[in-house]
Amino acid sequence: AGHVDDAHIEANARTGKDWPSHGLNYQENRFSPLKQIHSGNVDQLGLAWSYKLDSSRGVEATPIVVNGVMYVSAPWSVVHAVDARTGKALWTYDPQVPREMAYKGCCDVVNRGVAVYKGKVFVGAFDGRLIALDAATGRQVWSTDTIDNKNFSYTITGAPRVFKGKVYIGNGGAEYGARGYVTAYDAETGKQVWRFYTVPGDPARAYESKALEEAAKTWDPAGRYWESGGGGTVWNSLVFDPELDQMYIGVGNGSPWAHRKRSPAGGDNLYLGSIVALDPDTGAYKWHYQETPGDNWDFTSAQDIVQADIRIDGKLRKVLLHAPKNGYFFVIDRQSGKFISARNFVPVNWARGYDGNGRPIMEEAVRGAGKAEIIPGPLGAHNWHSMAYSPQTGLAYIPAQHIPTAMADDPNWTGFNSNTPGQLMSNTGWNTGRVMLEPSSPPFGRLIVWDPVRQKEAWHQKHVSPWNGGTLATAGDLVFQGTADARLVAYHARSGKKLWAAPMGSGVIAAPVSYELDGRQYVSIAVGWGGAFGLGDRVADFKSPGTVYTFVLGGKAPMPERVAYQMNALIGGLKYDQQLVPAGAALYNSNCIACHGYPGISKGGALPSLTYLPVAMIDNLGSFIINGPATSRGMPDFAGKLSDDDVQKLRAFILAMADAVRPGLPAEKGR
Numbered sequence: 001a002g003h004v005d006d007a008h009i010e011a012n013a014r015t016g017k018d019w020p021s022h023g024l025n026y027q028e029n030r031f032s033p034l035k036q037i038h039s040g041n042v043d044q045l046g047l048a049w050s051y052k053l054d055s056s057r058g059v060e061a062t063p064i065v066v067n068g069v070m071y072v073s074a075p076w077s078v079v080h081a082v083d084a085r086t087g088k089a090l091w092t093y094d095p096q097v098p099r100e101m102a103y104k105g106c107c108d109v110v111n112r113g114v115a116v117y118k119g120k121v122f123v124g125a126f127d128g129r130l131i132a133l134d135a136a137t138g139r140q141v142w143s144t145d146t147i148d149n150k151n152f153s154y155t156i157t158g159a160p161r162v163f164k165g166k167v168y169i170g171n172g173g174a175e176y177g178a179r180g181y182v183t184a185y186d187a188e189t190g191k192q193v194w195r196f197y198t199v200p201g202d203p204a205r206a207y208e209s210k211a212l213e214e215a216a217k218t219w220d221p222a223g224r225y226w227e228s229g230g231g232g233t234v235w236n237s238l239v240f241d242p243e244l245d246q247m248y249i250g251v252g253n254g255s256p257w258a259h260r261k262r263s264p265a266g267g268d269n270l271y272l273g274s275i276v277a278l279d280p281d282t283g284a285y286k287w288h289y290q291e292t293p294g295d296n297w298d299f300t301s302a303q304d305i306v307q308a309d310i311r312i313d314g315k316l317r318k319v320l321l322h323a324p325k326n327g328y329f330f331v332i333d334r335q336s337g338k339f340i341s342a343r344n345f346v347p348v349n350w351a352r353g354y355d356g357n358g359r360p361i362m363e364e365a366v367r368g369a370g371k372a373e374i375i376p377g378p379l380g381a382h383n384w385h386s387m388a389y390s391p392q393t394g395l396a397y398i399p400a401q402h403i404p405t406a407m408a409d410d411p412n413w414t415g416f417n418s419n420t421p422g423q424l425m426s427n428t429g430w431n432t433g434r435v436m437l438e439p440s441s442p443p444f445g446r447l448i449v450w451d452p453v454r455q456k457e458a459w460h461q462k463h464v465s466p467w468n469g470g471t472l473a474t475a476g477d478l479v480f481q482g483t484a485d486a487r488l489v490a491y492h493a494r495s496g497k498k499l500w501a502a503p504m505g506s507g508v509i510a511a512p513v514s515y516e517l518d519g520r521q522y523v524s525i526a527v528g529w530g531g532a533f534g535l536g537d538r539v540a541d542f543k544s545p546g547t548v549y550t551f552v553l554g555g556k557a558p559m560p561e562r563v564a565y566q567m568n569a570l571i572g573g574l575k576y577d578q579q580l581v582p583a584g585a586a587l588y589n590s591n592c593i594a595c596h597g598y599p600g601i602s603k604g605g606a607l608p609s610l611t612y613l614p615v616a617m618i619d620n621l622g623s624f625i626i627n628g629p630a631t632s633r634g635m636p637d638f639a640g641k642l643s644d645d646d647v648q649k650l651r652a653f654i655l656a657m658a659d660a661v662r663p664g665l666p667a668e669k670g671r
């Protein structure tokens with residue numbers, strides 16, 4: 001890995017032999033120029049090797065492959081170096097993330113991958129450490145704590161990026177309350193070079209930059225937003241543009257979610273929901289474009305940013321292509337930051353479109369304090385699952401979805417760390433200011449293929465559920481995507497015709513990569529079900545441990561045995577007090593829902609559904625919730641947070657939900 005530097009990454013973009021950086025090249029288009037595997041022979045793909053990641057939670061990593069070695073991260077930020085010819089382990093590195101850290105992140109103990117540069121491997125540990133390893137041995141070279149304020153619940157889930165001799169990383173944490181920033185460190189020494197905050201801090205103190213002085217004018221200090229951090233975490237995307245010598249960061253949602261609580265007089269709340277361009281050497285602000293002014297729904301713009309040069313109205317334009325959570329596909333001039341166009345790629349109900357200046361025309365009823373279903377939901381029309389763009393077809397390949405959610409402002413919100421039953425996960429430290437209510441729109445998952453010039457769908461494939469994997473496009477006129485129902489599929493990149501599929505060990509959420517070794521083209525994918533939606537829900541009947549699968553033409557290795565998902569019967573036959581059910585529902589929303597899903601409806605994901613627990617467990621629910629055995633695997637300890645009465649209410653709600661979905665006559669239910 002010693003040869004991987006800026007020049008190598010740029011030269012490799014032309015050959016595609018290595019996969020040396022997160023999005024393959026600096027453009028992060030995930031378009032491999034390799035074409036040994038093509039639409040005419042992809043049906044001959046077979047397994048070359050598989051590798052066990054020794055994990056049971058969500059696997060989100062894009063593997064890095066250089067010079068015959070694959071570097072791939074697993075849950076809990078564990079790094080594996082694998083011989084890409086044979087699939088044999090070279091070394092592993094476990095940063096020993098304290099297990100009680102798990103619930104300090106919103107969305108599973110995931111890691112989206114490592115970066116490789118000049119003989120080092122860089123990983124962001126879930127607990128906020130940025131760590132440099134010797135690429136040859138896996139030994140730690142340096143480690144630095146990226147967290148500037150321990151009152152907030154910062155994590156790292158994203159892949160670091162390295163360019164110009166610096167490692168760049170942002171943090172997660174805006175559901176809990178955090179103030180977003182991105183930091184650059186010297187790649188050799190780990191010394192901090194600069195830090196850019198994305199939202200203003202306490203106005204009683206000096207703002208760190210002119211950009212924040214400007215941003216502060218779009219926030220109402222009456223909301224004391226700085227106490228909850230304000231939000232704006234850069235938890236997934238940051239990319240480098242070598243041509244314009246600038247970088248782009250995708251900025252997240254508000255803390256708290258509720259705009260009215262955060263900034264009572266309104267305001268755009270810059271730089272939430274924006275793409276911001278920065279000077280990579282100094283962190284100085286260059287421009288921004290805000291996709292979601294005054295975010296109210298966890299509408300992050302942290303989705304991956306793709307750079308492209310495309311012809312619009314006869315002129316070649318340097319643009320960014322972006323499909324953030326809010327459901328619109330954006331084309332932005334990356335020189336000036338000026339809005340070019342936006343069109344919704346899924347149904348949306350929060351805006352009626354964008355005006356010529358790039359401002360959304362808001363649907364005020366959906367912004368109201370009362371109950372409103374938000375479409376797309378807070379898990380987004382597109383989440384972190386990466387989007388490929390093929391310059392060959394001129395199409396973007398979007399893992400799109402809708403996960404229904406309805407919400408209202410919490411009238412009992414009193415500020416940072418205010419906790420009331422019903423307020424989303426508030427008893428575990430989330431700070432949304434929003435209560436969860438029953439939605440009615442149907443969920444879906446789709447591969448949507450989008451023409452950015454016409455702002456129009458080219459074709460789509462329907463999936464059986466939301467939460468499918470990221471995409472890879474290749475010069476062989478192929479697009480690869482893993483699915484929630486445990487397959488890796490290849491489609492014709494132009495027609496959308498399905499050409500090949502292989503069974504995976506569990507639902508797939510990460511993106512495939514492709515590279516060439518000894519004259520042969522490989523396709524690899526890291527698989528393990530989990531992440532935000534996958535924690536509490538699933539469609540596949542399999543839940544094999546985390547595995548990397550590598551395919552080659554004519555590959556003959558046996559597919560690893562798949563492990564069936566173990567599930568008990570729908571719980572029933574127990575007495576409970578109907579009158580406790582509504583209070584139990586509210587407690588469920590403020591304590592359990594983000595990890596265990598909707599009881600009754602969900603059949604469990606990476607973590608079990610509580611309506612499918614063994615009877616003995618539900619009868620001793622308190623012993624699992626209060627100082628229970630799962631705390632060593634990351635479950636919060638609710639001692640002092642939930643009373644015995646609360647446990648009875650939760651139990652009643654769980655049993656009632658099981659009865660609600662049980663087939664049979666109402667009179668027979670709920671004995």
Ligand SMILES: O=C(O)c1cc(C(=O)O)c2c(n1)C(=O)C(=O)c1cc(C(=O)O)[nH]c1-2
Pocket residue numbers: 060105106107108110155156157158171172173174175233235252253298300378379383384530531532533
């Ligand atoms: O606001 C944040 O700081 C933040 C962080 C993360 C994260 O770090 O994983 C996610 C989100 N938000 C988020 O909104 C979201 O939908 C999400 C999904 C996932 C995942 O890994 O499946 N992470 C995150």
Ligand SMILES: [Ca+2]
Pocket residue numbers: 174175252253298300
């Ligand atoms: Ca978020």
